[in-house]
Amino acid sequence: MECSGIINHCPNSVSGVSAHIFLTLINTLMSSKCQISSKEKYPVDSRTELKDHDEFDFIVLGAGSAGSVVANKLSENSNWKVLVIEAGQYPSPSTEIPSLLFSLQQGEDDWQFTTEPSDKACLGFKNKRCRWPRGKCLGGTSAINGMLYIRGNKRDYDQWAQDGNDGWDYESVLKYFIELEDLQAEQLKNSTKYGRGGFLPLSLYNSQQPIKEMLKESARVLGYPSLLEEDNLGYFESLQTVEKGIRANAGKVFLGKVKERSNLVVAMNSVVEKIIIDDTNTASGVVVAVGDKKLTIKARNEIIVSGGAIGSPQILMLSGIGPKQHLQSLGIDVIQDLKVGENLQDHEFYLGFYASIDETAVPAKDNVIDELYRYFMYQEGAAAQIGITNLVGFINTRNDSNYPNIQLHHVLYEKNDKYLLPEILRVTGVIDEIAAIEMQTNQQSPTFNILPTILNPKSRGRILLKSKNPHDKPLIYPNYFEDPEDVEIMLEGIKFAQKQLETEPLKQHNPQIVDLKIPGCENFEFKSDDYWRCALSRLGTTVYHPVGTCKMGPKADLAAVVDARLRVHGVKNLRVIDASIMPNIVSVNTNAPSMMIGNKGATMVMEDWGYKHDEL
Numbered sequence: 001m002e003c004s005g006i007i008n009h010c011p012n013s014v015s016g017v018s019a020h021i022f023l024t025l026i027n028t029l030m031s032s033k034c035q036i037s038s039k040e041k042y043p044v045d046s047r048t049e050l051k052d053h054d055e056f057d058f059i060v061l062g063a064g065s066a067g068s069v070v071a072n073k074l075s076e077n078s079n080w081k082v083l084v085i086e087a088g089q090y091p092s093p094s095t096e097i098p099s100l101l102f103s104l105q106q107g108e109d110d111w112q113f114t115t116e117p118s119d120k121a122c123l124g125f126k127n128k129r130c131r132w133p134r135g136k137c138l139g140g141t142s143a144i145n146g147m148l149y150i151r152g153n154k155r156d157y158d159q160w161a162q163d164g165n166d167g168w169d170y171e172s173v174l175k176y177f178i179e180l181e182d183l184q185a186e187q188l189k190n191s192t193k194y195g196r197g198g199f200l201p202l203s204l205y206n207s208q209q210p211i212k213e214m215l216k217e218s219a220r221v222l223g224y225p226s227l228l229e230e231d232n233l234g235y236f237e238s239l240q241t242v243e244k245g246i247r248a249n250a251g252k253v254f255l256g257k258v259k260e261r262s263n264l265v266v267a268m269n270s271v272v273e274k275i276i277i278d279d280t281n282t283a284s285g286v287v288v289a290v291g292d293k294k295l296t297i298k299a300r301n302e303i304i305v306s307g308g309a310i311g312s313p314q315i316l317m318l319s320g321i322g323p324k325q326h327l328q329s330l331g332i333d334v335i336q337d338l339k340v341g342e343n344l345q346d347h348e349f350y351l352g353f354y355a356s357i358d359e360t361a362v363p364a365k366d367n368v369i370d371e372l373y374r375y376f377m378y379q380e381g382a383a384a385q386i387g388i389t390n391l392v393g394f395i396n397t398r399n400d401s402n403y404p405n406i407q408l409h410h411v412l413y414e415k416n417d418k419y420l421l422p423e424i425l426r427v428t429g430v431i432d433e434i435a436a437i438e439m440q441t442n443q444q445s446p447t448f449n450i451l452p453t454i455l456n457p458k459s460r461g462r463i464l465l466k467s468k469n470p471h472d473k474p475l476i477y478p479n480y481f482e483d484p485e486d487v488e489i490m491l492e493g494i495k496f497a498q499k500q501l502e503t504e505p506l507k508q509h510n511p512q513i514v515d516l517k518i519p520g521c522e523n524f525e526f527k528s529d530d531y532w533r534c535a536l537s538r539l540g541t542t543v544y545h546p547v548g549t550c551k552m553g554p555k556a557d558l559a560a561v562v563d564a565r566l567r568v569h570g571v572k573n574l575r576v577i578d579a580s581i582m583p584n585i586v587s588v589n590t591n592a593p594s595m596m597i598g599n600k601g602a603t604m605v606m607e608d609w610g611y612k613h614d615e616l
């Protein structure tokens with residue numbers, strides 16, 4: 001009885017020493033939370049100060065991974081007035097907490113694109129569409145991504161150069177990675193590979209889960225070494241764009257850290273509708289929707305399109321630069337007939353390789369409340385990490401090369417997981433029947449995904465405008481598995497994962513691949529090649545790396561949109577600088593390469609306008 005008396009009176013007990021101590025604790029937690037997601041780390045939103053016919057030297061369209069780097073570099077020259085226009089807002093507080101990465105999809109920071117239906121892919125997702133998240137906030141997709149930082153291998157960039165893009169070979173691009181980097185990982189303190197002192201913090205959060213070592217050991221048994229830092233083939237824990245337990249998105253890092261520069265103006269919540277191109281085919285300004293106002297802003301020198309692999313082709317096409325027939329069919333005047341939106345490439349992974357494992361392999365984490373306390377007080381512990389998701393493996397299933405054709409990603413779910421598994425199933429839009437089986441299995445034992453990812457797909461997709469309305473989402477046709485060779489390579493990736501489960505380090509914990517009873521694949525023997533081929537058409541989806549829709553290439557390359565200095569062919573004072581310029585997709589996660597493109601692209605702009613960067 002006494003006890004219930006205390007409870008009844010508790011809400012009134014805000015006096016006395018115990019209440020004082022308690023409120024101090026709450027206050028401390030609140031102020032710590034404010035520190036984690038403080039707007040002070042970002043530049044001020046100056047959209048309300050923009051006026052019709054304002055002039056800037058450079059206008060950067062999009063403040064994502066590449067655009068933030070571009071604006072940072074150009075505004076280094078205090079004589080240049082630089083405007084960055086970003087459709088999104090400040091990133092939401094959730095973006096700052098690494099472990100919440102999957103919850104950011106389908107939320108306010110995400111454009112929430114979906115693919116157009118196809119009979120070869122995405123059939124196991126709601127409405128037969130794969131969901132394509134893209135960041136719509138300062139920092140762009142770097143504010144909602146997995147934070148893995150991997151530069152990629154030499155062959156990728158050397159191929160770009162061989163295809164006629166001078167200056168893009170690995171030796172030449174390396175310095176543009178290094179200049180951005182600030183290696184803070186204690187575990188790699190002796191590394192000579194990464195830069196120090198750049199804007200971009202890179203840290204390493206080693207997951208303590210024993211299954212991570214088992215996965216590495218099983219790969220070792222199959223011939224792939226465990227590495228300390230990235231290399232062509234093997235398994236390693238990736239560096240992450242995280243600083244002291246908080247996400248380091250490109251907007252915070254490259255714009256926030258230079259927010260005192262008076263020549264750098266950032267307008268958020270502002271959607272670029274089109275680029276104005278005059279009679280001499282020169283880009284001279286942009287039309288931008290700021291709330292219900294429509295402003296024309298002039299560029300004295302150049303306009304740089306950094307809207308990402310979907311946004312950039314959309315902006316160009318709306319401005320009359322794109323495939324003639326497509327633009328004409330929508331009533332858009334054609335200024336330059338180029339293959340904008342074509343050459344779409346993505347890394348697709350298989351989301352259905354889902355296995356249960358004995359609890360001995362996955363000890364439960366500390367109490368969730370303790371973990372949250374640790375995070376909000378000290379930005380440490382499980383909430384500061386992404387579990388075993390920073391473990392990546394690069395393999396070649398054909399063993400004919402020193403370069404990978406498959407990457408393995410991993411996600412682990414503790415038994416009866418109440419957060420991660422439901423979130424992943426929700427945001428990817430896996431159909432209910434399959435999601436229910438995954439949830440039921442996880443109630444009985446821990447589970448995990450091995451996610452084989454195709455690195456150099458042969459299939460090519462395209463982006464088309466839905467209409468000439470700039471606020472309509474474009475149509476995305478990834479054409480996954482259009483080339484049957486892509487299915488076979490993915491099948492080889494799945495078989496590698498299967499073999500991993502049969503190696504001693506994992507086998508002793510009794511891993512069992514779960515039969516997801518995938519609708520449409522019931523007639524195939526579970527785990528047969530034809531079963532997997534069918535399953536791929538159901539549960540293959542994006543690992544979020546669309547690129548290539550404004551392809552870089554010489555004029556002789558009829559598919560090229562920009563030249564090797566990233567200038568749009570046939571249009572003056574207009575460049576594209578972001579992931580969309582990749583002629584071929586890199587064999588690695590695309591954020592570091594996008595930021596490198598931003599850095600190299602901006603350096604070329606500076607050279608062309610007569611400003612030399614001292615440090616390069």
Ligand SMILES: Cc1cc2nc3c(=O)[nH]c(=O)nc-3n(C[C@H](O)[C@H](O)[C@H](O)COP(=O)(O)OP(=O)(O)OC[C@H]3O[C@@H](n4cnc5c(N)ncnc54)[C@H](O)[C@@H]3O)c2cc1C
Pocket residue numbers: 061062063064065066067085086087088105133134135136137138139140141142144145146147148149150270271272273306307308309311312315543544545546578579580588589590591592594
């Ligand atoms: C869920 C997810 C996880 C990922 N994980 C990783 C990872 O762990 N490691 C990795 O290397 N890569 C990862 N990636 C991919 C990587 O983040 C992207 O390749 C990279 O951020 C692309 O950079 P970008 O500059 O080309 O485009 P973005 O960063 O997307 O920038 C484009 C910007 O332009 C803005 N914009 C577009 N259109 C307009 C318009 N009309 N007007 C104004 N603004 C506009 C957008 O809002 C956005 O801010 C992930 C991606 C996703 C979605």
